[in-house]
Amino acid sequence: MNAAWLATVWLVGGTAAGLISRRLGGRRAVGAIAVLLLAGASLLTLRAGAGRSPLIDTGPYLSREAGGLLAAAAAALALCLLLAERVDGLEVVGVGAVGAAVVLVVSTTSPLLYGVAALLAVMALSLRWMASAPGPATLAAARVAGVGAASLIAASVFLPVSSQEVPTRAGPALVGGLLVTGVITLVALVPVGGWVAGAVARLRAVDIATWQFLIAPAMLITAALIPTSLPGSGRLAFRDTILVAGLLSAIWAGVQSLRPGVPSRYGRLAAGDLALVAAAIGTGQAVAVTGGLLLIVTHLVAGPVLLQPPAAGLETPRRLLWWAVSGLPPSPAFWGRLLILRACAGIGGPTLIPCVAACGLLALAAVLVVARGEGEGGAPTVPVRAVLAWGLCGLALAAGLMPLVAVHAVFGAAA
Amino acid sequence: MNDPLLDSLAFVGALVAVFVDQRRAVLFACVAVAVCLAPTAAALGGGWAALLLAVAAAATGLAGELAGRLRSWVTPRLGTGPRMPVAAAADSLFGPRSLRAVAALVALPAASWISFNASVGAVAGVQGLLFPPTFTFLCGAIRLLLARNVRDLAVGVAVVALAVAVGWFLRGGSAPLPVAAGVAVLAPVAAVVAEWLGGRDRPDRVPEGAG
Numbered sequence: 001m002n003a004a005w006l007a008t009v010w011l012v013g014g015t016a017a018g019l020i021s022r023r024l025g026g027r028r029a030v031g032a033i034a035v036l037l038l039a040g041a042s043l044l045t046l047r048a049g050a051g052r053s054p055l056i057d058t059g060p061y062l063s064r065e066a067g068g069l070l071a072a073a074a075a076a077l078a079l080c081l082l083l084a085e086r087v088d089g090l091e092v093v094g095v096g097a098v099g100a101a102v103v104l105v106v107s108t109t110s111p112l113l114y115g116v117a118a119l120l121a122v123m124a125l126s127l128r129w130m131a132s133a134p135g136p137a138t139l140a141a142a143r144v145a146g147v148g149a150a151s152l153i154a155a156s157v158f159l160p161v162s163s164q165e166v167p168t169r170a171g172p173a174l175v176g177g178l179l180v181t182g183v184i185t186l187v188a189l190v191p192v193g194g195w196v197a198g199a200v201a202r203l204r205a206v207d208i209a210t211w212q213f214l215i216a217p218a219m220l221i222t223a224a225l226i227p228t229s230l231p232g233s234g235r236l237a238f239r240d241t242i243l244v245a246g247l248l249s250a251i252w253a254g255v256q257s258l259r260p261g262v263p264s265r266y267g268r269l270a271a272g273d274l275a276l277v278a279a280a281i282g283t284g285q286a287v288a289v290t291g292g293l294l295l296i297v298t299h300l301v302a303g304p305v306l307l308q309p310p311a312a313g314l315e316t317p318r319r320l321l322w323w324a325v326s327g328l329p330p331s332p333a334f335w336g337r338l339l340i341l342r343a344c345a346g347i348g349g350p351t352l353i354p355c356v357a358a359c360g361l362l363a364l365a366a367v368l369v370v371a372r373g374e375g376e377g378g379a380p381t382v383p384v385r386a387v388l389a390w391g392l393c394g395l396a397l398a399a400g401l402m403p404l405v406a407v408h409a410v411f412g413a414a415a
Numbered sequence: 416m417n418d419p420l421l422d423s424l425a426f427v428g429a430l431v432a433v434f435v436d437q438r439r440a441v442l443f444a445c446v447a448v449a450v451c452l453a454p455t456a457a458a459l460g461g462g463w464a465a466l467l468l469a470v471a472a473a474a475t476g477l478a479g480e481l482a483g484r485l486r487s488w489v490t491p492r493l494g495t496g497p498r499m500p501v502a503a504a505a506d507s508l509f510g511p512r513s514l515r516a517v518a519a520l521v522a523l524p525a526a527s528w529i530s531f532n533a534s535v536g537a538v539a540g541v542q543g544l545l546f547p548p549t550f551t552f553l554c555g556a557i558r559l560l561l562a563r564n565v566r567d568l569a570v571g572v573a574v575v576a577l578a579v580a581v582g583w584f585l586r587g588g589s590a591p592l593p594v595a596a597g598v599a600v601l602a603p604v605a606a607v608v609a610e611w612l613g614g615r616d617r618p619d620r621v622p623e624g625a626g
Contacts, residue, residue: 112583112594116601123572127608130565142568146559150575153598154552157582158535170532 003062003107006045007100010038014096022089031092032078038099039074042067064412065221066106072300072410073213074099079304079392080206083385085311091206094128098210102218114222115153118186121215122149129199132207137198144195148185151178161231176230176237183223184242187216187278188271189249197256200267205307208267212303216274217296221411224281224289243282247354249275254361258368265369266306269325270299272362273333276340279355283343291339293407293415294399298325298332300410301396305389310374311381317389319370324396326366327359332399332406337362418544421458424451425547426523429554432574433515441606444558444570445475448551448577455547460584463592471577471599479606514561522553535586544585552578569609576601 017034021027046067062070077095081087101121108114126142155178161171181192188196188211200208223242227235253272257265277292302321310318327333337359344355399406407415428451432444449472456464530545555574562568580595 112579112598116598119572119601123568123608126568127565127612139562139564142565143560143562146562146568146571147556150552150556150559150571153575153579154582157548157579157586158533170529171534174529174533 003045003103006041006062006107007103009041010096010103011100012096013038013041014099015093018089018091018093018096021092027087027089028081028084031087031089032081034092035074035078035081035095038096039071039078042070042074042103062103062107065415066218068410068412069217069221069296070099070103070106070214072297073217076213076300076304077206077209079388080209080307082388083304083308084205085308085379086204087206090128090131091204091210094124094207095210095214097124098128098214102214106218106222111156111159112153115149115156115182118152118182118219119146119149121218122146122186125210125215128210129203129207132204133199133202135202137195137202140195141199144192145185148182148192151185152182155179155182160229161234172231172234173237176234177241179226179230179234180238180241180245183219183226184245184278186219187223187274189242189245189275189278190252191245193249193271193275196271197268200271201263205304208264208307209303212267212270212274212307213300220274220277220281220292220296223278227284239282239284241282242278243351246275246277246279246282247351247358250279250358251354251361254358254365257365258361265365266303266322266325269362269365270303270306272358273299273325273336276337276355276358276362279358280340280343283340283347283351285343285346288340288343290404290407290415291336291343293411294332294336294339294403297399297406297410298336298396301332301392301399305392311379311385313381313386314389315373317386317393318374320393321389321396322366322369324393324400326370327363328367330400332396332403333366334400335403418546421455421544422546422550424454425551427451429551429574430519432551432570433519433554433557434512435570436512438566439479440566441569441573441602441609442472442476442479445472445573445577445602445606448472448574452547452551452577452581455544456581456584459544459581460591460595464581464584464595467580467592467596467599468577471580471596471602474600474603475573475606478603479610482607482610485611515557518557518561519554522550522557526550526553535582545582548578548582548585552582565612566609569605572605573602576605 013034017030021030024030042062045062046064081091098121101117101124104117105114105121108117122145123142126138126145129138129141132138155175158171158175158178161175185192187193196211227238230238250272253268253275256262257268257272262268273295277295280288280292302325305314305318305321306325324331325333327337341352341355341359344351428447431447431451435443435447449468453465453468456468526546526549529549533545535545552575555571555578557571558567558574559571562571576598580599583591583595583598
């Protein structure tokens with residue numbers, strides 16, 4: 001199965017599961033099983049081994065990194081569905097549509113298809129968000145992120161940048177600027193990240209997770225490859241901008257997540273960690289990218305529980321998962337942030353100081369929640385959800401004790 | 416055909432795309448952009464390129480009309496319809512449109528600068544012909560950025576798609592026509608989404624942020 005077929009499977013499977021579960025009932029179970037099947041289908045598309053038939057195995061394949069991300073994200077989304085208090089079935093349709101576009105984003109080698117797929121992902125996500133919670137905050141997702149995806153499409157017209165380009169011409173810098181605008185918009189970095197911050201307070205866990213587990217990590221792992229295809233000034237424009245925007249966003253997210261009574265504190269903290277991943281890409285160092293991948297794994301494990309509102313009976317596992325994202329050793333977030341700090345220290349003080357500040361603020365926000373708790377829980381949870389939450393705690397502990405094993409398990413040995 | 420004339424035509428088409436409102440805005444914007452960019456497309460990619468724009472505009476109208484007809488088959492439900500403003504008051508001459516006009520004024524020198532300072536071309540660099548698709552693209556992006564409802568978003572996506580399709584002919588490379596057609600398909604898709612949601616929306620709902 002190639003990537004085009006996989007995208008079709010995501011789209012048709014998600015739509016069918018959503019509509020069937022709305023008609024026949026069992027929305028939570030049908031949705032979770034369908035998304036888990038999509039995770040399995042993603043693993044079938046990995047490029048591995050030899051002896052493939054050229055007649056049936058044509059077309060682009062997923063890299064190990066991209067396929068691992070898709071499978072892990074689908075598994076995390078299935079857990080989100082199982083842990084949710086209420087499921088209306090249409091979440092799975094949204095997951096399928098966004099996932100199909102994300103499959104194209106991570107598998108294509110065409111800059112134009114990359115931009116078009118990003119636009120389709122944004123439009124599917126924003127239509128789902130607007131249908132779920134109509135309002136200015138969710139409309140902003142389509143407005144701002146749509147412009148970001150459009151800038152990726154525009155950049156494709158200028159690619160590849162001619163090697164004979166006159167140095168005074170602005171072509172390479174323009175392409176770098178368009179690409180970085182698209183990436184920082186879709187990853188929701190400062191100054192264009194307000195669309196996610198505004199929406200997370202209004203949406204339910206699965207809808208937020210569709211961006212946090214699928215779109216943002218997909219953009220980040222593909223953004224890490226972009227600088228190699230740009231000439232000097234374009235590469236500089238891309239890396240410097242994403243580094244600065246990532247660090248500023250992480251600091252801003254840290255400050256916001258420290259505010260008392262802020263809605264969706266975890267959503268802001270996760271956005272801060274994704275911003276650190278973007279900054280890691282900006283450093284251009286492999287060790288930082290590995291740290292970023294570990295942060296993505298951390299939130300794939302902790303997110304399905306922490307994106308849900310607090311519930312009675314889940315206080316202890318939630319506290320353990322807050323510890324996992326706190327950055328205190330030996331939490332997985334600690335190793336991820338440490339690797340990014342190390343890369344920033346290699347660049348110099350102007351990069352290291354904001355990185356230390358960002359990591360400190362994010363750690364403080366999480367530690368305060370671990371120390372104080374999250375207040376009164378909601379309705380008592382069912383035992384199955386408690387078991388799932390404890391299972392995720394075990395995974396988080398394992399990822400903290402064996403961070404490289406966790407990264408390699410999800411993204412492959414080359415990560 | 417000389418460059419100033421192509422630029423002027425593109426300017427007119429893009430302005431229509433910036434200002435058009437109300438029902439069938441996607442179709443009107445696509446027709447205006449297709450008609451005004453067709454000479455540029457023909458100059459860059461030949462008659463087939465101009466025909467592609469005409470087909471895209473016609474497909475947008477047809478697909479939107481078909482999706483609109485489906486509204487009688489579906490039960491109105493709570494959702495986000497294209498006519499339902501979710502971030503501002505209903506359409507008016509001054510207010511939202513004046514913002515778009517200011518943004519289009521800013522886009523004019525920006526498109527001009529890009530046209531003179533950036534080169535496009537997979538094989539050989541081309542300069543100076545970028546203004547028509549660039550200004551149209553920026554106007555589509557303005558519609559996206561200043562959108563107040565799903566219909567505005569659909570207009571933005573459709574205009575951006577047609578502008579990039581024309582830009583692809585400027586870029587050249589191997590088989591630009593199928594690639595440009597693939598991008599232009601976004602225009603009818605946007606029209607279908609806008610009209611389909613229009614059929615599913617319950618008209619008595621007053622959304623948050625309206626009024």
